[in-house]
Amino acid sequence: xxxxxxxxxxxxxxxxxxxxxxxEGVYTLTAExxxxxxxxEAEDFLICFEARATPAAARRWLAQLRKHTQKxxxxxxxxxxxxxxxxxxxxxxxxxxxxHEMTRVLIAERGQQDWESEYGRMPRLFEKPEExxxxxxxTLTFSDRMTIPLGDERGDLVLQHLGRGHTAxxxxxxxxxxxxxxxxxxxxxxxxxxxxxxxxDEWATSTLDEIEDLGAEVLVGxxxxxxxxxxxxxxxxxxxxxxxxxxxxxxxxxxxxxxxxKQAFELAHKTLEPRYGRWPIFEHCLPFDVKRYWDECxxxxxxxxxxxxxxxxxxxxxx
Numbered sequence: 409x410x411x412x413x414x415x416x417x418x419x420x421x422x423x424x425x426x427x428x429x430x431x432e433g434v435y436t437l438t439a440e441x442x443x444x445x446x447x448x449e450a451e452d453f454l455i456c457f458e459a460r461a462t463p464a465a466a467r468r469w470l471a472q473l474r475k476h477t478q479k480x481x482x483x484x485x486x487x488x489x490x491x492x493x494x495x496x497x498x499x500x501x502x503x504x505x506x507x508h509e510m511t512r513v514l515i516a517e518r519g520q521q522d523w524e525s526e527y528g529r530m531p532r533l534f535e536k537p538e539e540x541x542x543x544x545x546x547t548l549t550f551s552d553r554m555t556i557p558l559g560d561e562r563g564d565l566v567l568q569h570l571g572r573g574h575t576a577x578x579x580x581x582x583x584x585x586x587x588x589x590x591x592x593x594x595x596x597x598x599x600x601x602x603x604x605x606x607x608x609d610e611w612a613t614s615t616l617d618e619i620e621d622l623g624a625e626v627l628v629g630x631x632x633x634x635x636x637x638x639x640x641x642x643x644x645x646x647x648x649x650x651x652x653x654x655x656x657x658x659x660x661x662x663x664x665x666x667x668x669x670k671q672a673f674e675l676a677h678k679t680l681e682p683r684y685g686r687w688p689i690f691e692h693c694l695p696f697d698v699k700r701y702w703d704e705c706x707x708x709x710x711x712x713x714x715x716x717x718x719x720x721x722x723x724x725x726x727x
Contacts, residue, residue, distance in 0.1 A: 414723055415529035415692045422532075427472045428634060431586045433562065435476065436628045437469050441599050441688025442533065443492050444628055445469055446590045448583065451559030453482035457581050457590045459497040459544065461526075464536035466496030483556065485567060486546065487592030487630070488575045489514040490605075491526040492533050494544040506554065507546035508569050510577030518713045519543045525714045529692065570594075570618035573611035574603070574630075582622055589622060589641075593630030597644040599688045601651050604696035605711045608704060612652035620645050631688055654679055659698055663705040673698045673726045695726040 423440040430436060433449030446457035454477065460466040484502035486494050489511045497505055520543065527534050554567040563585030570580060574593040581590040593602065594615065603611075620642075627635040627644055635641045658679050662672035676698050684690045699722050700711060712718070 412691060412727055414720065416689060417529070417531060419530075419692075420532050425468070425472075429476070430588055430626055430628070430634070431583075433477070434583065434586060434588055435473060436590075436634060437472060438628075438632070438634060441631050443631060446581070446628055447473055447477075448558070448565055448581070449477055449479060450482070450556070450562065450565075452479060454479045455483040455485060455556060455565055455581075456481050456500055456502070457485045458487060458493050458592075459484060459495065459500065461492040461530075461533040462496050462535050462537055463499040463539045463541075464496075465533065466499035470499060483548075485579070485581055486511060486544070487580070487590075488578050489519060489522065490575070490593075491519075491523040492530065493592075495523065495540045497544040498539075498541050504548045505544065505546050506548045506550075506567065508577035508579045509549040509551050510569075511575075511579075512546050512549050514575065514577055515543055515545060521713050521715045524716045525719050528716045528719060571610050571615035572607035573615040574601075575605050576607065578615075580619065580622075582624070584622075587623065587625035588628075589619070589624035589626070590628045591619060591630070594619060595627060595629040595644050595648045597627065597629040597632040597635050597640070597647070599629070599632035600684050600690035600693050601648060602689065602693045602697065603652070603655065604693070604700045604714060606697075606700055607709075608652055608656055608701050612649055612656060616645060616649050616652075651680065651684060655697060655701055659701045660705055663702060669699065669702050670726060672702055695723050698726070 423442050425437055425439045428436050436446040438444050448455045481500045481502045484497055484500045484505045486507040552569055556565045566582045567579050578592055578594050624641050625638055627641045629644055635644045655676055658676040659672040662675055
């Protein structure tokens with residue numbers, strides 16, 4: 409059997425980007441399984457959600473956004489620390505870059521290694537990487553909740569940390585008046601989950617419970633299509649929970665029986681591939697997902713740092 413190309417290194421075809429107005433002054437851009445981004449208009453400023461991987465990629469999103477509004481970007485909100493979400497920040501000229509306090513910790517601890525790792529895994533997303541000025545640092549952080557009044561009867565935007573999940577510092581952006589949720593990578597809609605830096609047990613239970621309790625009627629996940637009604641929102645949350653639970657069940661079972669990491673990967677792949685195998689980044693994610701949950705089963709609460717070298721070693725060991 410031919411060896412699989414490393415991660416998404418062979419995925420070089422351009423993706424169709426779709427600009428969607430979710431409600432008056434609320435926008436998103438999806439791209440066939442590439443990271444989603446969003447924007448919310450306040451009375452006299454903009455809040456952008458996620459920065460993309462490079463300034464060049466961010467400028468393409470902003471060019472579409474500027475067809476609808478010329479308001480300045482006051483806040484750029486980062487859902488978590490991963491490079492494909494943060495390194496395009498310089499293009500926004502935002503007054504404040506907002507993130508959870510733990511995201512700042514993670515950038516300091518592993519931001520450079522994550523940049524090198526993600527560039528190797530997903531080179532297509534790093535359009536004109538030479539323009540990246542360096543790591544993106546939040547200028548404004550919070551621990552639990554931050555509310556931004558939008559003015560002009562638009563209600564509020566609520567930024568919340570609902571528990572550890574995809575990383576230790578995930579936040580969501582919630583518009584309670586419009587019932588629209590930007591969930592970051594805590595929820596995917598018809599896209600596989602990346603869990604290489606995750607806290608699986610919390611994510612699959614209390615964190616997703618908190619998301620479900622918000623009662624969103626529109627949900628923009630980290631990747632994949634927009635969930636446009638309560639049924640689709642529930643399906644996206646249930647899909648994310650099912651993926652996590654099956655990963656926990658298969659890998660945890662092999663670990664408990666004294667099996668090997670390779671056996672755990674093979675069982676997880678056999679179990680998950682029929683449902684998720686055709687969805688974006690499934691083959692890319694699964695080796696790293698399995699290794700992280702195996703580490704948790706070994707009692708390692710804090711995720712080990714992924715480096716370009718460690719990426720290749722784990723990938724090669726599990727193929």
